[in-house]
Amino acid sequence: MIRLEARTSTPAWFNLGLPLLAIGATLVLCSGLIALAGAGVIEAYGVMFSASLGDSYAITETLVRATPMIFTGLAVAVAFRAKFWNIGAEGQLLAGAVASCAVGAIPMPGPLAMLLMAVAGAAAGAAVALIPATLRVKFKVDDVVSSLLLNSVIFYALMALIEGPWKDSFSGYPISPPIEDSANFPGLLEGTRLHLGVVAAFLAAPVIWFLIARTTLGFRIRVIGENPEAARYGGIHVERVLISTALLSGALAGLAGVSEVGGVHFQVMSDISPGYGYSGIVVAMLARLNPLGVVPAALFLAAVMTGAEAMSRATGVPAFLSDVIQGTALLAMLVALLFTAYRIRRVGTAK
Amino acid sequence: MNVVLEQIFQVGFLAAIIRIATPLAFATLGEMFSERAGVLNLGIEGIMLLSAMTGFTATSLSGSLWLGVLAAVVTGALMGAVHALFTVALGLSQHVCGIGVTLFSSGLAYFLYRLIFGQQSVPPSIKSFETLPIPVLSDIPVLGPAVFNQFSLVYMAMAAVPLAALVLYRTPWGLSVRMVGENPRAADSAGVSVIATRFQAVILGGALMGLAGAFLSMVQFNAFTFGLVSGRGWVAIALVVFGRWDPWRSAGAALLFAFVDALQLRMQASGLGHIPYEAFLMLPFIFTIVAMAVMSRNAVAPSALLKPFRREER
Numbered sequence: 001m002i003r004l005e006a007r008t009s010t011p012a013w014f015n016l017g018l019p020l021l022a023i024g025a026t027l028v029l030c031s032g033l034i035a036l037a038g039a040g041v042i043e044a045y046g047v048m049f050s051a052s053l054g055d056s057y058a059i060t061e062t063l064v065r066a067t068p069m070i071f072t073g074l075a076v077a078v079a080f081r082a083k084f085w086n087i088g089a090e091g092q093l094l095a096g097a098v099a100s101c102a103v104g105a106i107p108m109p110g111p112l113a114m115l116l117m118a119v120a121g122a123a124a125g126a127a128v129a130l131i132p133a134t135l136r137v138k139f140k141v142d143d144v145v146s147s148l149l150l151n152s153v154i155f156y157a158l159m160a161l162i163e164g165p166w167k168d169s170f171s172g173y174p175i176s177p178p179i180e181d182s183a184n185f186p187g188l189l190e191g192t193r194l195h196l197g198v199v200a201a202f203l204a205a206p207v208i209w210f211l212i213a214r215t216t217l218g219f220r221i222r223v224i225g226e227n228p229e230a231a232r233y234g235g236i237h238v239e240r241v242l243i244s245t246a247l248l249s250g251a252l253a254g255l256a257g258v259s260e261v262g263g264v265h266f267q268v269m270s271d272i273s274p275g276y277g278y279s280g281i282v283v284a285m286l287a288r289l290n291p292l293g294v295v296p297a298a299l300f301l302a303a304v305m306t307g308a309e310a311m312s313r314a315t316g317v318p319a320f321l322s323d324v325i326q327g328t329a330l331l332a333m334l335v336a337l338l339f340t341a342y343r344i345r346r347v348g349t350a351k
Numbered sequence: 352m353n354v355v356l357e358q359i360f361q362v363g364f365l366a367a368i369i370r371i372a373t374p375l376a377f378a379t380l381g382e383m384f385s386e387r388a389g390v391l392n393l394g395i396e397g398i399m400l401l402s403a404m405t406g407f408t409a410t411s412l413s414g415s416l417w418l419g420v421l422a423a424v425v426t427g428a429l430m431g432a433v434h435a436l437f438t439v440a441l442g443l444s445q446h447v448c449g450i451g452v453t454l455f456s457s458g459l460a461y462f463l464y465r466l467i468f469g470q471q472s473v474p475p476s477i478k479s480f481e482t483l484p485i486p487v488l489s490d491i492p493v494l495g496p497a498v499f500n501q502f503s504l505v506y507m508a509m510a511a512v513p514l515a516a517l518v519l520y521r522t523p524w525g526l527s528v529r530m531v532g533e534n535p536r537a538a539d540s541a542g543v544s545v546i547a548t549r550f551q552a553v554i555l556g557g558a559l560m561g562l563a564g565a566f567l568s569m570v571q572f573n574a575f576t577f578g579l580v581s582g583r584g585w586v587a588i589a590l591v592v593f594g595r596w597d598p599w600r601s602a603g604a605a606l607l608f609a610f611v612d613a614l615q616l617r618m619q620a621s622g623l624g625h626i627p628y629e630a631f632l633m634l635p636f637i638f639t640i641v642a643m644a645v646m647s648r649n650a651v652a653p654s655a656l657l658k659p660f661r662r663e664e665r
Contacts, residue, residue, distance in 0.1 A: 033459075037466055085446055087393075131640075139644040142652070144391065144446040146643060149589055149636040152582050160629035281450050318465035320458055327397075327455025334443045334451065 022332040039315040051310030052303035060192040066302035070201040071256035072280025073294040079249035083225040088147030089253040090277025091154035096121035096254025101268045104179030113183035125254020126247040133246030137239040176268040185263040197259030209291035282330045365497030372609035373508045374563040378587035381559030388552030389532040389655035393449025396584030397456030402426040402564030404460040407575040423565035431557020439549040442659030476574040515598040532653035535660040589639035
């Protein structure tokens with residue numbers, strides 16, 4: 001007989017092993033869909049791999065794609081560490097995009113514009129995240145639902161802007177005016193789309209890791225997540241830490257929007273984020289809420305996204321496979337996390 | 352302002368409200384059953400989309416509308432079972448699983464649709480249901496043609512509201528659902544299987560979300576488009592809270608939202624007013640968030656919502 005037994009400690013290799021197990025299970029499960037589409041599984045995954053990581057240009061495209069998801073992944077990881085259930089990274093990203101676009105359209109010296117764009121975008125994201133956090137602290141409102149619903153509010157606010165005052169008066173398209181050329185993030189490598197935001201994202205991960213693992217605020221964030229009662233007993237102002245967590249999380253999600261506006265699109269449109277905020281949840285879970293793990297997790301999703309388009313062209317398997325992979329990976333990771341709480345034990349059959 | 356008032360009392364306007372409210376009513380009742388049993392189902396957005404796709408596809412291939420509705424309901428129930436497997440049987444976190452179910456189902460819906468129908472310049476459509484006038488009642492002026500000359504799925508939604516209230520408040524199963532949502536420990540002591548009841552409620556909820564999806568692709572649009580659900584699942588989440596987890600109030604909330612939405616569409620069409628239409632679309636979300644803040648004083652949410660039940664843990 002097999003039974004589940006509570007586990008008291010988890011071996012260190014789980015940090016790497018569980019995400020790999022989840023990703024492996026996901027790829028196996030999704031191979032059924034490739035076969036259903038009448039393509040060779042090995043061939044399809046092969047094209048996916050070579051088109052996203054096979055040559056230097058492909059790698060740069062994957063890096064560009066991973067950037068917003070590193071930011072939203074960090075945002076979700078920080079929030080979930082404190083058990084602040086921020087499902088609103090999508091809205092916070094959009095708020096960051098709008099704010100940075102508004103600032104970027106003002107003529108001023110380039111470096112100053114970029115700095116102010118980042119500040120404005122982070123502030124806008126933080127302001128949005130502050131709403132569910134305040135409601136939870138002051139009114140005991142469930143943060144899952146309030147942060148989720150805010151996504152729709154922000155989305156419609158963005159639509160009202162780009163279909164109203166920001167609408168392109170020449171073409172009539174619902175897109176915002178572009179930011180100043182001087183505010184465009186500098187490219188890093190000729191012939192690629194690598195931009196300043198990519199570097200910022202890769203630097204943000206270790207910074208956030210340091211903040212969580214080595215600073216007082218990080219310690220408090222972890223404690224209020226793991227044991228709020230003990231935290232309160234230990235003299236930590238739980239509410240205040242929760243608000244700080246929300247501000248940090250929202251600011252990170254806002255930076256995802258800044259980076260997309262300043263480095264990729266240079267303006268705001270309705271589909272500026274194909275769900276990067278929700279992908280952030282997948283990334284954070286795959287990373288086991290570890291800020292350093294966010295980078296490889298975001299790279300994995302980005303590789304799947306860039307690879308899926310090429311796979312679709314080569315084999316005819318719909319590119320939407322990447323969305324299925326995302327959802328499956330999240331669910332597989334959740335199941336894999338059960339192994340951190342329980343272990344499977346074989347016990348003698350009971351008479 | 353007079354023009355607005357005139358338009359409100361038109362048959363077409365009333366009928367539009369009913370049609371907008373129908374999928375929301377199904378979805379809201381579905382989410383309500385799930386939440387009353389203590390399980391938040393954020394998979395709703397994706398479940399509606401996947402059901403809309405399977406319903407549309409089944410009808411498109413078989414030519415039978417009711418077979419399509421059945422396919423959508425079965426799809427919804429299946430995805431409900433998947434969500435229950437993760438959140439009830441395995442006790443995993445409900446909000447993250449829900450997002451996972453939504454990402455998975457939407458991805459699968461798009462994937463399968465593209466696989467079956469390919470990329471066509473004009474999306475395939477189906478011949479939708481005909482309206483079914485109810486004798487005598489449909490002859491009532493204004494109200495008759497708007498309310499009683501509707502599609503059979505609309506009548507089903509109208510019947511579903513009192514039926515849901517009856518099941519929830521007047522049957523032993525409804526009592527079990529409320530018990531496992533409020534106090535699973537007590538329900539367990541009273542001999543109610545918490546796991547089984549939650550499974551049933553989430554599956555029933557999924558089936559209702561399936562009906563919502565079926566209405567969208569088979570009645571409202573007669574086609575499956577990529578923005579088909581476009582946040583209606585999230586609206587339903589809001590309406591459940593706004594309707595205080597009660598079938599009548601939730602349905603009322605759905606009607607109210609449909610009224611605002613229909614009004615917004617009219618104002619857009621007539622070029623009236625300078626308020627951007629997005630302001631109206633935001634309203635249900637803002638109202639709900641404010642309502643949650645006000646209501647929390649006399650907390651009405653099921654107490655065990657979001658809390659997994661493990662018998663051995665005390």
